Amino acid sequence: MRGIDSLVNIWQLNTHELYSTLEGHYASVTCVAFAPNGLFAVSGSEDKTARVWGLTLGLVVSTFKGHTDTLTAVAVMIDSRRVVSSDRQGGLAIWLADNASILQSWSGPSFCLAITNNMKFLVCGSGDNSLRICSVSREEVRHTVSHSEEVTCFVLTMDSQHLITGSRDMSLKVWQVDGGKLAQVLVGHTDHVTCVAVAILNKCLVVSGSRDSNLIVWDINTGNDMHVLRGHLGYITCVKVAGDGSLAVSGSEDKSIIVWDTKRGQVISSIQLQIPILNLEMSTDASRITVLLLENKCLPIVCLHNTTATYVKMPTYVAPTKEIEAAATNRATNARGSFKGSQKCDTPEFTWERPWP
Known part of the structure; x- marks a missing residue:
């Protein structure tokens, strides 16, 4: 915290x-x-x-x-x-x-x-209607993905294949990370999209929230909405999905947290707080939910003792240590023996700082 x-x-x-x-x-x-x-x-x-x-x-x-x-x-x-x-x-x-x-x-x-x-790409944005996908290894801007209005949220799938973006234009878009091509457009909300989340194991399932007070469960392979989740009385501020994709947990301006069954599209539990919810984080089985409240110094931890979700371990990776250390050593050695210049990429918004050979 x-x-x-x-x-x-x-x-x-x-x-x-x-x-x-x-x-x-x-x-x-x-x-x-x-x-x-x-x-x-x-x-x-x-x-x-x-x-x-x-x-x-x-x-x-x-x-x-x-x-x-x-x-x-x-x-x-x-x-x-x-x-x-x-x-x-x-x-x-x-x-x-x-x-x-x-x-x-x-x-x-x-x-x-x-x-x-897979540590190959970095996604970054500045609060406008676009995001940039950068190649980590090649030091260049690879792609720009955009909406007609401001991008309000985005998430990467666990397999590193897709980037899902939400926007004030009421739509979500699914992009191929390697290539930057548009794969799907998800249309169904009637107001700004405010949040989006994915599961660890189920790479096809996406849940989005909106200022229309609803959440939608999507299949990004087909672009179809599987369920519209209705229950909040104010706009949705945040959503998270359990690791196995069976549950979604949402927070809202209406001061409530709702736990959803994503397969049946039904409410499992509702928790009423006294303050609007800004954000939440949770364990992969949704047994522990940490809540960020509006203008409040308290950080509630909500326990779901009878969660039906299965605990899923987060993906891990063992890095090639020698290659990383060699990259740092070589870069430091080259910098000592040369002037530092700047090389511009295809867009003027990016400038990579690197030593000239």
């Missing part, structure tokens, strides 16, 4: 107790991400740094100081070795978590970040 007091609090979901408080930033913390291996967390701050925290002892492992403005997002690749971070000036960087050695840096849209599980 991030905060305006420059601290990072780690909570134990099973016991609901504060596990540790991480101190080290000098300004408000703006973003936090956990490593897939569960051994460390990364935080970004208004102090223009990103810090890697070992979760066992709660100590700083490394501090990345390559940004020139407040950090807007941090993400850890599935290898749990490389970190991607961005700042308000449009600076993005890929660096090693263990020693903060920079691997790549460039300029471009930087207010939202996501990395494919």
Whole structure:
């Protein structure tokens, strides 16, 4: 949990107790991400740094100081070795978590970040009607995907094959990540799309929420809506799907959380809170749900003791260590022996910073 007091609090979901408080930033913390291996967390701050925290002892492992403005997002690749971070000036960087050695840096849209599980592509945006898909290895902008109005949400499928985007134009679009081609257009909402989620095991199932107070369960292979989920009285602010795809959990402006059966399209349970829900995160079996409330310092943890979803382990990957370390060493060696120049890609919105040979 991030905060305006420059601290990072780690909570134990099973016991609901504060596990540790991480101190080290000098300004408000703006973003936090956990490593897939569960051994460390990364935080970004208004102090223009990103810090890697070992979760066992709660100590700083490394501090990345390559940004020139407040950090807007941090993400850890599935290898749990490389970190991607961005700042308000449009600076993005890929660096090693263990020693903060920079691997790549460039300029471009930087207010939202996501990395494919195969670690080949990075998706980023700046709050307009488009997203950019960047190739991590080739240092170039690969594709731009867009809507007629502002993109409000997006998610990558677990197999790294598709990017699903939602927009104020009331539609969702399914894109091929490698190629950037439009695969499906999902039409059914009658107001802005606000959120979208996918399952780990069922790569065809997508659930979206909207300002029309409804959620829709989609089959992205056919583009058909399987169910329209009605039950909220206000617009949907967030949705998550259990790892096996059997349940969806949504939060709304109407101060309620609803658990849905995605196969039958029915309400399983409804939880009424006293404050509008902004966002939620949950375990893959939906047994623990952490809720972010509007303008409230409390962080409720909701327990579904009789969840019907099956626990699904998140995808893991063992990185080729020697290749990553060699890339950092070679880049540092080349930088010492040459001037640093900038090479522009096809679009003027991106500038890769790299040493000239």
